[in-house]
Structures are given as C-alpha cells and as structure tokens.
Amino acid sequence: MIVTRFAPSPTGYLHLGHAFSALFAWRRAREVGGRFLLRLEDIDPTRCRPEYAAAILEDLAWLGLDWDGELRIQSQHLADYRAALDQLAARDLLFPCFCTRADIQRSAAAPHTPDGSPLYPGTCRKLTATERAARIAAGIPHAQRLDMQRALACVSTRLTFEEDAEGSLSCYPERFGDVVLARKDAPASYHLCVTHDDALQGVTLVTRGADLKRATDLHRLLQSLMHWPAPRYAHHGLLTDDTGRRLAKRDSAATLRGLREAGQTPEQVRALIAAVRTN
Numbered sequence: 001m002i003v004t005r006f007a008p009s010p011t012g013y014l015h016l017g018h019a020f021s022a023l024f025a026w027r028r029a030r031e032v033g034g035r036f037l038l039r040l041e042d043i044d045p046t047r048c049r050p051e052y053a054a055a056i057l058e059d060l061a062w063l064g065l066d067w068d069g070e071l072r073i074q075s076q077h078l079a080d081y082r083a084a085l086d087q088l089a090a091r092d093l094l095f096p097c098f099c100t101r102a103d104i105q106r107s108a109a110a111p112h113t114p115d116g117s118p119l120y121p122g123t124c125r126k127l128t129a130t131e132r133a134a135r136i137a138a139g140i141p142h143a144q145r146l147d148m149q150r151a152l153a154c155v156s157t158r159l160t161f162e163e164d165a166e167g168s169l170s171c172y173p174e175r176f177g178d179v180v181l182a183r184k185d186a187p188a189s190y191h192l193c194v195t196h197d198d199a200l201q202g203v204t205l206v207t208r209g210a211d212l213k214r215a216t217d218l219h220r221l222l223q224s225l226m227h228w229p230a231p232r233y234a235h236h237g238l239l240t241d242d243t244g245r246r247l248a249k250r251d252s253a254a255t256l257r258g259l260r261e262a263g264q265t266p267e268q269v270r271a272l273i274a275a276v277r278t279n
C-alpha cells in the first residue's frame with residue numbers, strides 16, 4: 001500500500017507550485033489505490049496564520065483533491081515533538097545553543113549547510129554543564145542542536161535513501177553540522193517534525209520539491225536515531241515561469257485563489273499545471 005502526503009505550511013496562499021506538488025503526491029497514491037494524507041506544518045508561530053490554513057483546505061477541495069483520514073495539524077501535537085527531543089536529549093545527542101543569528105553569521109567564514117544557513121562553528125557545544133546550567137538559569141533563550149559527531153557515532157554504516165528512478169543514494173548528514181532541532185522561537189524544527197510525522201502517519205513514499213532533496217540526508221539520520229522506518233522518496237522538479245525563473249510566493253497572480261478569482265475553472269488550472277515546465 002502506497003501512502004503519500006502533501007504537507008504545506010500555512011504561510012501564504014497556495015500557488016501553482018504547491019498545486020503541482022499536491023497533485024503529484026495525490027496521483028502517486030490514487031493511481032495504485034493508495035492513501036493520500038494532508039498535513040499542515042504550522043509549528044512556526046512567527047510565520048503561520050490560521051486564515052491561510054483555512055484557505056489551503058478550501059483551495060485543495062476546489063481543485064478536486066480529496067485526502068484520506070484525519071488532517072494532521074502539527075501545532076496540536078507539540079508534546080509529540082517534545083517527546084522525540086527528550087529521547088535524543090536523554091542519549092546526550094542534543095546541546096543548548098545560546099548564540100544569536102548575528103553571533104553565527106560573524107563566525108561563519110565557513111561553508112554553508114545544504115539548506116543555506118551558515119555552518120555552525122560549534123561554540124556552545126564546548127560549554128561545560130555548569131556554564132549551560134548558569135545560562136539557562138539566567139533565562140537566556142536557547143535553541144537545541146543535534147551534536148552531529150555523536151549522532152553519527154550512533155550509526156554504524158553510511159546511510160542511504162531510495163530515490164524514485166535513481167535507486168539508492170548515499171547520505172551525507174554531516175554537511176548540516178550541529179543542526180537546530182528546536183528553535184528559540186518555535187518548539188521544534190521542520191526536520192524533526194517532518195520525519196516524526198511521516199513515521200507516525202505511515203507515509204511510505206515522500207514526494208516533495210527537489211529543493212528538499214539534500215535535506216533527506218539529515219532526515220535519514222533522524223530516522224535511524226529514532227528507529228523510525230525509512231520511506232521511499234520522489235523529489236520532483238520545481239515549477240518555473242516562462243523565463244525559467246522559479247515560481248515564488250511573491251507571484252500573487254499564480255496563486256490558486258488569484259486564478260479562481262480571475263475566472264479559471266479547476267479543470268483549466270489542472271491543465272495549466274500539466275503543461276508547465278519544471279527544472
């Protein structure tokens with residue numbers, strides 16, 4: 001049984017790129033009688049808004065996508081992510097990081113991680129238990145980072161993942177360094193929540209844009225550490241406009257809402273998505 005999912009963040013209206021991704025996952029499930037799940041990744045209180053969550057459900061229904069089972073809303077399950085973090089902490093795989101963004105930028109002549117953030121120089125990893133306790137007691141806000149070296153030591157072999165049409169690919173999670181798993185301003189990171197939920201919901205085929213392909217290296221590490229099953233992956237190209245530029249949120253004309261208000265039917269929008277280019 002194939003189980004796929006679409007997992008948008010309610011930070012704006014769905015645009016054609018989202019619709020392409022949703023249809024991709026929906027079709028992969030529906031063409032073999034599998035299940036298609038919907039999840040809202042809304043744990044970032046600084047960016048997500050309830051009105052966008054409602055709009056996502058409405059726009060998907062308008063487009064004709066039906067989903068199975070209950071909608072999962074991540075902000076309603078924070079205790080789940082806390083429990084996963086606690087398990088990692090109990091194995092001494094996390095450490096508190098008190099650095100500000102500016103601290104890290106300053107010390108980062110270093111390379112960047114595959115998701116574009118500066119590679120963490122390891123500053124707070126070197127703090128003693130007493131220093132950590134004192135800073136926490138003083139109320140200094142902190143994130144929680146994965147101790148990458150310790151995490152890698154828990155994994156005996158080079159991890160791989162199964163990519164559709166490509167086969168087995170090797171993972172290099174060390175490129176992410178001591179990645180943040182719980183932010184100062186959000187209870188858990190995207191990487192932790194997405195792998196947790198894919199495991200919990202029994203997703204067997206993770207479909208998403210190629211911009212997230214390298215994150216899979218890190219996701220496989222988290223799955224291995226947490227003893228979660230490894231799904232298969234199918235990363236698809238990203239939609240571009242006529243000039244080959246990637247579609248982004250700022251292109252308001254390309255939102256499903258905008259197209260609908262301009263008088264397009266769901267059939268026309270689906271035809272438009274089938275005809276667009278990806279790279």
Ligand SMILES: [Zn+2]
Pocket residue numbers: 096097098099122123124125
């Ligand atoms: Zn730090």
